[in-house]
Amino acid sequence: MNPQLLMDLVTMKMPFGKYKGRILCDLPESYLIWFHREGFPPGKLGELIATLYEIKLNGLEYLLQPLKK
Known part of the structure; x- marks a missing residue:
């Protein structure tokens, strides 16, 4: 997974x-x-939303918490 995608999500x-x-x-x-x-x-927005869907589906929201700060 591209780390920039995670930054973009937050x-x-x-x-x-x-x-x-x-x-x-x-x-x-x-x-x-x-x-x-x-x-x-x-495009990129769809890729981001699809990634977020997978993150939430698998209970991995905690991965985004440190990046929100």
Whole structure:
């Protein structure tokens, strides 16, 4: 896994939709499940959301905590 992806998850904001302006790592799991079911957006944002989905699915959110500071 690219370490820069993890940094982006704790710094990038959601650019559109119901959670526009929210830091990606703070997106609710239900929203990530919806993207998983309906399809992730193209490009880097989709890659980030898919990565976050896998992190939350596997209970690995603790990996992001030290990076949030």
